[in-house]
Structure formats: structure tokens, C-alpha cells
Amino acid sequence: MARAIIVGAGPNGLTAAARLAAEGWEVEVYERAPYIGGAAASSTDIFNNSIVDLGAAGHPFGIVSPAFNALKLEDHGLEWLSAGYEMAHPFEGETAVLLSRSLTATAEELGADAQAWEKLHAPIVENIDEHIANLLAPILRWPRYPARLAQFGIPSVASASILGKTFFSTERARALLAGSAVHAIASPTQPFTGAFGLLFGALGMRGGWPVAKGGTQSIIDSLSSVIHAYGGKIFTDCNVSDLRELPRAEATILNLTPRQVLQLRGTSLPHHTRWILSRWKYGTAAFKVDFLLSEPVPWSDPRVGRAGTVHVGGTVAEISRAEKSAASGRMPD
Template sequence: MDAVVVGAGPNGLAGAVTLARAGLKVRVYERDERAGGGAATRELTLPGFAHDVCSAVHPLAFASQFFDAFRLRERVEFATPAVSFAQPLDGGRAGVAYRDLDATANGLGRDGRAYARLMRPLAERATHVAEFTGSTLLRIPRHPLTVARFGLSAAEQGTPLWNLRFRGEAAPALLTGVAAHSILAQPSLAGAGAGLTLTAYAHAEGWPIPVGGSQAIIDALVDDLRAHGGELVTGHDVTSLDELDDARVALLDVTPRALVRMAGGRMPARYRRALSRFRYGDAVAKVDFALSEPVPWTHAEVRRTGTVHVGGTRAEMAFAENEVHGGRHPERPYVLVSQPTLFDPSRAPAGAHTLWAYTHVPAGSTVDRREAVTAQIERFAPGFRDTIVAVGSRTAAEVAAHNPNYVAGDIAAGAPDLRQLLRRPTLSADPWRTPLPGVYLATASASPGPGVHGLAGWHAARSALRHEFGVREAPDLSPGGGAS
């Protein structure tokens, strides 16, 4: 066997596909009974209701260099709402982020021009933004002016100066609702960077939803792997590198903590110490709803979007996120909501709907947050409780038990703060390569970090091809291309 990949999530499969396209014999091991990882879709409430287990909406599917090379949009059907995301506010108000930046600005009143001035340079250069945020930040950027503009914007929105350009509540709430995806204290430089990146994508090509669920992305990767001679072995938990000795290369979609355990005495002491300093962040609690009808949001435009950030004003969300960062469970939490069946009715029985929700909690939390999440949605959608048919809820501890890469419920597989974006998991221009012969990290714990983009696996595979096989040209990943 030329190569073995451990983990059949987006990163592991991206690495496996890249190696298989280069003509290598590849086998993937997955501890679960079905591939998916962070992009799995399962029945979590009632039969016939398909819920995304982790990721649900995929702006990175259109921005990722790997998925662009893989031609994901030719393999998977996506629905892209005209309203990328929305932020309901009390009194029936809302901030609404349309794909059309001008329409968004027009809806923000006196803050519209300020919002457009902030976002237009990044949205118009979204491919440049994707390029430099999609790899290790230690590399020299090809578009330094875009990077400089991005850095200045992040410095503004990631510090206490973040309200200087705004006068109302809707525009800053829109930005903080996206920045809070990072599960970091607010404001923060890394949180602002993540928020600006995702908001730029929202106004460039939108936030797409895969028809059939996130599993459709995984299935496309698995199909391509098999079409090029690769194997997928499910229900197989690899616990030691000793099990992989027959392979010339091992790509591991695992955390640094798991790598230390798997390597045992093989790992050099210096690298072990470096990995032991890798920090894991705050966590999520997940709540899934089966509904009899769509959520009755007070603001009509919130009923037209795939993604809703529920938490009120910028100040309210910052307070809630900072409570979590301090080890507490806020009474009024920030809640990230996806309503996919508005655009993909195949995920529920006729007339019914699924609703996906996350809220942030301290690492390792065992607190069930279904009531707090329900109350926050009800706050902006009176009558929501009456639509609920069934609820599936997981605490952070249960999220971690389901997927060991989510240490203590950290779905980012490592705190994505500024220091750990530079040292992910170590300070290196090639952070995917380990000092263990033939062993590479293909995980969200490595650059460029969390998200369904496949980039960590792609970069790890390309590094392995260079160093282990002398292959410097990236293989053709397009449909019909590559070795077979």
C-alpha cells in the first residue's frame, strides 16, 4: 500500500483523493460506520428528517482552492439563497445580508455606506482573500495589497474600535454574528478575520447549501476516491501508527493530541512538547429540530435566508461569547441557525422542515442547552415552540464523544486565535509534515484551520507527494482527470 489515510472527513478524503489522482494505491480508515466527519448528514430526530451533524452551510465550498480544482459544483447540486444570512433584532427589526452588497447597504440605512466601504474591497477580491487565508499564513502572499486591506479591516473590527464607523445596531450586529462563528472572545483579531472572510464570500458568491445535506460533499469525494482505485474501510478505529507500518505514507485527519497517543515512543521529544502546547478552544452544544412548518420569524426577510445568527445586538452577542470564554453559560446565548428545508425540501417529509442550531458553551460542558436555544429563537419568532415536532440535543461532552477530533466539544479542533493560526499546529512553512518518517497531519488542527474546505488534506497530500515521491506538480482533480 502506497498511502493510508486515517479519517474520512472532508480533510482526510481530500488528501486521499489527491494521492489517488497521483496514481498511488490509497486506503482510508474511518472509525464510524459511514464516512462524513464534520460533513455528515444523519436522521437525528425522527425518521425522514435529515440533519447535518456538524457543518450545514458551505461558503468555503465555493472559495476553497481544493474544491475549485475538484470542480465540486459540477458534482454536487447547491442551492444558494439570495439572502446569505440575517440577524434578527428586537422589535421586529433585522440586519439582512444579501448576496447583492448594494441591496444590503440600502437596507442598513445610515450605516449602509460605511458597511459597503468596509466590505466592497474584500468582496470584489474574494478569490484573493481565499488564497491567502487558505494556507499557512507564513507564506508570502501573491496579493499583498488585498492582504494589507484585510489586515487593516480586521484591526478595526477586532478591537474596541469596532463601532467607530457605525451609528445604528443592524450593521455591527451583522458583522459580529459572522465573527462569532470563530467561537472566540469578542472582539478579537482572529474572530474579525474569520468574520470578514466569510462576509466577503457572502457578498461574492453567497453561502451555498448542498442539496441532500452536507453528506453530498462527502459522497462526491468517496465516489472519486473509488473511481481512482482507492479503498474506504469504515468501522475501523486506528489507535497506533504501528498499524500503518505497511504504508509508505500516512495522512492523519486527527488532532495533535491523538497523534501523540498514536505515535507512542516514536515521536521526537521536541515535537511532542510542541504538540503538547497546542490549545483547544471553547465548545458547542448542538440542537436539532423537526418542525411542522417554517420558523415564524417576525421579520419577513429572515424567512428567506439559509443562515440566521440569533443573539440580538453586537453588545449582546459579545457579552454572551465572553461569558462562554469565561467558563459560564449565558442566559441569552448566541445561536447559529440553519434552515435548509426552505431551499432543499428533500430533507423532511412533505410540508415539514428541519432546523439546525449550535450554541457555544465552555469546553467539556455537560449542560443541555435545548431550552436556552429554543427561548432565543422564540424571542425573534413568537410561536416557534408550537412548530416543534421533535428535538435532538447534544451537549459538548456528547459532541466530543461522537467525534474525537472535537476535543471537549471544540469543533474547530484547536482554538483558532491569532497565535494558533500562525502555529497550527507548529510554526512552519510546511506544518502538515511531521518529523515522523512519512507521517503527515491532514486535519483542521493544521493550517489553514477549521471549515469544510478540504485544504488541510490537500496541502498534506501535496507535501507528501513532494517529499516522499518526488512529485511536484499537483494532480488533475477535475472530473475525468487524474490517474486511474
């Protein structure tokens, strides 16, 4: 039996391990932390037994992921939960705009821009499975549905702010698009953020932006359950510093960042690859603050309290300012 070694038990490393184990490989996963999950782990230590996701919390890509679906994670305890609304975007002194799991219901929120919203999003929402098959697939291959890629067309290169100005007449519709776009961790004034905003919004209007019941850790636990069901092994508290200390394997997967890969001994990487990795420029980091609420947030529009995600970024100009500050190392207002 061929053996695969996976270094790093984040969601990607565990998914690779589960897929290989299901294909008959003998897999061994090594994780340096005392727990598995990386930035997708949850903890009950912070707020006295309440579940806190330490990193990832919302899973618009998780629920449609072809890799997760192939593993039938629901048979291993994973359950997705959705709120009444997928997302709310409040505005000062006005009602909020709500993103629902319906293109029509979302468009109806937008008054003068209802038709434009529907027209812009319909080709993506209606063919979301094919778009996902194109986008969440290995990158060095011909897309499965090339005609669907063309549906992004010119909007795909535009920034979310230009796309919003071109297609919408109201600030509310523009901000709704920009709020989704900045999940790419980039200012909505940057190229390609328009396509990301369209896709992220479309995911909400189709599969939703769910959370995992029991916290993101339950995605991790279901992946671990698949790995163990196929006889795979996961070792925690194992900081891998030299690959030569691990058992010999036909495949070694490093689920690490470029700098971490360069620090590893025994990788025998070609000089050119090391050079490319050493030039890798890390993007803006993400961090989160968790609040344990004593009572519901008193939103002036009570519908906001029924949304799973709330974008408190304000107008496109305010979102752009905040993203630009973060990107240049300043704390946004």
C-alpha cells in the same frame, strides 16, 4: 506507485486523499466510525428520514474552496443550494437586517451606515478569489497575492466590536458585522475577529453561504466518489491505535487532533513535536440542536424566513456576553 495512508475520514482527510489519488498516489483511508464524514456527516435516523447534518451545515468556505474546485465535485454529484437571503439578523421590536449575495443590496439595508458598509467591504468582496487563494492555501509559504493581504490593513488586527464602533454609527451595522465575526468561535471583543467578520460577510455577499443539496453528507459522498474513481480505498469501522499495524506507506496523514495523535502508537514523533502537541490548548467547542418544524417560524419580520442562516445573537453587547459565558464554561442566557 507511492502509497499514502490517511487516518480519519472527515472532510479534510478525504480531501487530502482525493487530491493525492488524483495525482496518481495509491490511497487508503482508515475511519473508526461506521460511516465517513466526521463532523460533516448527515443522518436520516434522527427525524424519521428527514436529513439532519450532524455537524457542519452551511458552507461559505466550501463553495469557494480551491481544493474542492480542483476536484470538480459537481461532476461527482455535489450541488450547492442558496436561500433567498444568505443571512438574517433579527432585532427585538425592529425589522431584521439581511445579508444578500450583493454588496449594494446589503448596504441598502443599513440606512445611515450604507456607505460605510460598502466602503469597508468593497476591497474584500471585489477581490474575494485572491483573498481566498491567500487564506486557503498552505500556511508556510509566501502568499500568492501579497498586495491583497494589505487590503485588510489595520482592520485586520482589530476586534469586530472596535471595528464596528470605528466605522459604523448604528447598532444594526455593528451587530451584522459581529454576527459574522463570531463564526470564528470567539468573542467579538477579541483581536482579529474584525478581519474574520469582514471575510465571512464578504463570502456571503459574493459566493453566498450555501448548503449542499441532500445535506453536508453529499460533499462527503462526492469526495468519496473521487477517491474511488481513482482506485483509492476507504475502510470504516477501523479504529487505528498503532500505525505499525497499517501497510507501509511513503506518506502518512493523521487527520486527527493533537491529543488523538499523541495516543497513537508507532508515530515515532520527535520529542519536541510531542511536547508541542501536549501543550495544545483546545478552544471552545461547538454543538448544535436540531428542530424539526411543524410550521414556519413566525418571525415578526417575514423576510427572516427566507434566509438560509439566522443570527439570533442580538446586539454586539449581547453577542459578546454570550461568547464570554461560553468561553468561561457557563451556559449563555
